[in-house]
Amino acid sequence: MKFSPTVRSVVSQRVAAALLLTAISISCLLAAEAPRIIQKDGRYALLVDGKPFLILGGQIHNSSAWPSELPQVWRSMEALHANTIEAPVYWEQLEPQPGTFDFSNVDALVNGARAHNLHVILLWFGTWKNGNMHYVPAWVKTDIAKYPRVIRPDGDPIDVLSPLSRNTLDADKSAFVALMRHLKGLDSSDHTVLLIQVENESGNIGSVRDFSPAANRLFGGPVPQDLLAAAGKHPGTWQQVFDGEADEIFQAYYQAKYINEIAAAGKREFDIPCYINVWLDYPAAQLPQRQIDQPGIAYPSGGAVQKLVGLWRKLAPSLDAIAPDLYSDASPFYRDVLNTYRRNDNPLLIPETGRSDNFAKFIFYALGDGAIGFSPFGVDQSGWNITGDEPWSAHARNFALLGPMDREIAQFEFDGKLKTAVEERGEATQEVEFGTWQATVAFGFPQPDGRPAPGTRDAHGAALIAQLGPDEFLVTGVDASVIFHLPGKLPWMRSQFLTVEQGAYENGLWKTLRLWNGDETDRGLAFHRDPVVVRVKMQRF
Numbered sequence: 233m234k235f236s237p238t239v240r241s242v243v244s245q246r247v248a249a250a251l252l253l254t255a256i257s258i259s260c261l262l263a264a265e266a267p268r269i270i271q272k273d274g275r276y277a278l279l280v281d282g283k284p285f286l287i288l289g290g291q292i293h294n295s296s297a298w299p300s301e302l303p304q305v306w307r308s309m310e311a312l313h314a315n316t317i318e319a320p321v322y323w324e325q326l327e328p329q330p331g332t333f334d335f336s337n338v339d340a341l342v343n344g345a346r347a348h349n350l351h352v353i354l355l356w357f358g359t360w361k362n363g364n365m366h367y368v369p370a371w372v373k374t375d376i377a378k379y380p381r382v383i384r385p386d387g388d389p390i391d392v393l394s395p396l397s398r399n400t401l402d403a404d405k406s407a408f409v410a411l412m413r414h415l416k417g418l419d420s421s422d423h424t425v426l427l428i429q430v431e432n433e434s435g436n437i438g439s440v441r442d443f444s445p446a447a448n449r450l451f452g453g454p455v456p457q458d459l460l461a462a463a464g465k466h467p468g469t470w471q472q473v474f475d476g477e478a479d480e481i482f483q484a485y486y487q488a489k490y491i492n493e494i495a496a497a498g499k500r501e502f503d504i505p506c507y508i509n510v511w512l513d514y515p516a517a518q519l520p521q522r523q524i525d526q527p528g529i530a531y532p533s534g535g536a537v538q539k540l541v542g543l544w545r546k547l548a549p550s551l552d553a554i555a556p557d558l559y560s561d562a563s564p565f566y567r568d569v570l571n572t573y574r575r576n577d578n579p580l581l582i583p584e585t586g587r588s589d590n591f592a593k594f595i596f597y598a599l600g601d602g603a604i605g606f607s608p609f610g611v612d613q614s615g616w617n618i619t620g621d622e623p624w625s626a627h628a629r630n631f632a633l634l635g636p637m638d639r640e641i642a643q644f645e646f647d648g649k650l651k652t653a654v655e656e657r658g659e660a661t662q663e664v665e666f667g668t669w670q671a672t673v674a675f676g677f678p679q680p681d682g683r684p685a686p687g688t689r690d691a692h693g694a695a696l697i698a699q700l701g702p703d704e705f706l707v708t709g710v711d712a713s714v715i716f717h718l719p720g721k722l723p724w725m726r727s728q729f730l731t732v733e734q735g736a737y738e739n740g741l742w743k744t745l746r747l748w749n750g751d752e753t754d755r756g757l758a759f760h761r762d763p764v765v766v767r768v769k770m771q772r773f
Contacts, residue, residue, distance in 0.1 A: 267426045269505050269552045269579055269604070276579035277646040278505070278604040280351070280423055284642035287426065287605025288631045289353060291318035291584055292612040294361075299340040301614060306348045308612040313631035315638055316351040316426065317341075318583060318607050323358045324369045327407045335414050342415075346424045353583070353607075355429040355509075356411070358404045358494070363437030363511065363532030365393045372403060379403070382436050383444040390438035395483070395490040395534075396447055405494045409501055416502035428504060429583065430495045433511040433557065434487055435532025441483040451482055459485050462546035480527040483534030485547065492548035499550060507553035508544075509583045512569060513537040514560055538572050545577050557584035557609075561591050563656055574601045584609045589692070592626030593654055593710075595634075596694035600652035602645050626692065633708060633763035634696075637737045644698040644706075653695045653712070660687035666699050669770060672723065672756070674713045679755065685713070695759070700767070703730075707757055708765040715756035716770050729753050730769040742767060 265282050277284035290312045292305055297319040309317055319341050327333055338354070345352045357367035365373070365381075372379045372393075379400045381389035393400050412428070419425045441447065455465070455473045459481075463473075470478040495506040511532050516525045527533035536544035536554045544554055556573050558566055574580040580603040585591050587608040595606045608627045634641060644650040653662045653673040661684065664671040674685035675693030687693070688711050695709035707714050717723040732748040748757070748766060757766055 264421065266420070266502075267423055267504050271579075272646065273648065274576050275602050275646050275648055276604055277642060278426065278579075280426060283639060284646050285351075285426070285604075286599075286634070286638040286642040286645075287316045287351075287353070287581075287607065288314050288635055288638055289316040289318050289583070289605055289607030290314040290611040290627075291355075291607050291609045292320075293610050293614045294320060294357075296612050296614045297321070297337060297341060299337065301612070302340060302344050304614065305612045306344060309348065309350055312608075312611050312628050313635050314350065314607075314611075315631075315635060316353060316605070316607070317345055318353040318355060318429075320355040320357045320367075320432075321411060322367050323356075323404070323407055324367055326411060327369055329369075330371060330403075331406075333407075333410050333414075335411075338411070338414065339418065342418055342424050346422060350424075352425045353427045353429065354411075354415075354425060355432055356408060358408060358431050359393050359395075359400060359490075360431040360434035360532075362433050363435045363535075364391050366391070368393065372400070380444065382439050382442045383447070384439045385443050387443075390436070392436045392438060394442045394444065394447070395486040396442060396444070396450070401490050401493065405497050408494050408498045412498040412501040415504075420502070425504065427552075428498065428506045430491055430498070430506050430508055430551070433509055433532055433535065434491060435511070435535040436483060436528050437532050438528060440479040440526070440528040440533045447482075451478075456485070459547070462543055480533050481540070481543070483527075484536075484540055484543065487534040488536075488544050488547035492550045495548070496550040505552035506550065507555050507581060507583070508536060508548075508551055510536045510541075510554060510556050512556055512558070513539070515565065538569065541573060541575070541578065545575070553579050553581050553604075555581040555583045558582060558591075558594070559584075559586050561586060561588075561594075563594075566594055567597055570597060570601050570603075574603075579604050582606045587611055587624045587627065588622040589624055589626040590622075590690075592630055593692050593694050595627075595630055596652040596654045596696060599641065599645065599650065599696065600654075604642070604645075629761060629763070630710070633710070633765075636763075637765065639740065640706075640737050641696075641698070649700070650696065650698045652697070655688060655691045655693035655712070657687075657691045660685040664695075664697060666697075666705075668702070668719070669705075669716050670719055671695075671697055671705075671707075671714050671716050673709070674756065675711060677711065677713075677758070677760065679713055679758075681755070703770045703772075705768045705770070706765065707759075707768055708763075709759035711760060713756035713758045716768065718772065723756070727770060727772050730771040731767075732757065732769075733767045734764060735767060736765060 267280050361367045380394050382392040382394050465473045474481045655675040661674045673695045676686040676688045693711040695712040698706040715723045718727050733744040735744040
């Protein structure tokens with residue numbers, strides 16, 4: 233059957249209109265999708281509006297999430313080049329009287345972030361904050377009979393609430409549910425809020441566990457069956473099953489169950505990812521103020537420290553991530569922690585790290601390990617600079633470099649295409665393997681012909697390389713040069729740059745600004761402190 237040109241034109245227009253409507257419908261569905269964390273082949277991604285998103289965050293000081301402080305907070309986030317703000321929600325402010333809720337702080341944070349093109353991670357300061365109970369409302373603090381404290385072995389109470397108390401759990405859960413219900417009404421379509429941190433560095437500072445009469449009766453009894461299954465142990469009392477770690481694991485068990493119930497209840501109201509952050513077990517020499525390496529002294533007992541993260545993953549399935557707070561710039565320790573928390577059952581997220589320049593290079597290690605986010609702490613100008621007055625411009629430099637392509641980096645990570653090289657003292661040159669290609673990364677400048685790379689004074693150099701195709705790469709770095717070569721051959725032997733394009737991503741598309749050649753390519757691609765990204769095509773001959 234033949235149609236006239238007019239009929240064919242009408243049909244074509246209708247087909248085009250149908251395809252457009254389909255595309256719009258798919259786009260709307262993606263936009264309506266709440267943030268979630270997904271896994272593929274052992275790699276994780278945080279999906280925001282249906283696409284992988286990299287958190288380049290800044291956590292503000294504990295007392296900065298008040299409307300009076302927010303003007304300087306927004307200026308600080310802009311100076312950091314962050315795409316996400318981490319800010320606390322205070323139980324004592326949210327629920328000043330039982331059942332009476334004040335969401336003014338939350339609304340100011342979320343609406344203000346939205347106006348400044350920022351996403352938000354909210355930190356629930358509820359039962360625990362830094363191993364204490366300091367942010368619970370006064371009506372909880374003063375009613376010790378209803379909301380009991382942890383009791384030390386000597387019988388004295390401490391300023392930590394017991395996770396064995398049903399009253400305390402129900403009160404915290406009620407407030408958290410109210411928060412999540414409010415957020416659903418405030419943000420269910422905009423997706424400004426990405427994640428919720430449930431509690432803060434939970435556990436006991438001051439006692440390894442609760443030694444109240446009720447806790448001691450439980451401790452003297454059999455270990456619960458779900459914990460035996462999670463730990464792969466045979467039945468017995470706590471002391472019989474766990475020996476010298478029995479007290480700490482007792483605390484961890486009831487704490488994990490407590491937090492899991494709160495997270496599950498909140499997600500039934502507003503189903504976005506929930507995580508916990510962890511005060512780590514540091515080597516004693518790295519924390520001189522707490523040189524006794526014991527749970528309850530060196531770190532909050534019961535938290536998901538390195539040795540317990542696997543157990544926590546099984547006991548608290550409603551949590552989407554267990555995330556380490558990293559405040560040691562000792563590179564071997566930092567890298568070991570990244571490796572510990574990057575698990576097949578746990579996405580890697582760094583919700584707090586030091587803000588000084590010493591910590592800046594670790595974002596490249598984290599990205600190489602597939603991290604979904606990285607956030608230095610204390611980055612607002614509130615004056616509460618408990619970390620001191622050290623220089624801290626390097627995080628802003630890194631975020632300015634990575635921010636314009638945060639979506640692309642997140643996708644490269646999820647697809648397993650991204651690798652990094654990070655300078656360490658005595659390692660001024662490194663090789664990065666890409667199968668049929670290798671990249672030589674050399675740190676520091678100048679790099680005279682025929683001489684070893686000098687490295688940088690404080691070993692801060694880094695390079696990031698994503699493989700876009702068999703012979704195509706995206707390359708950037710900080711105080712580093714990068715040159716590609718065939719395995720077993722020197723650069724320029726049977727290979728060469730076909731093209732080197734300096735450019736940037738705009739709305740997901742690569743835009744070329746200029747071509748590099750000659751002095752800009754003959755000795756490798758040089759990246760100093762200015763944010764520069766190039767796209768490279770290699771050729772074999």
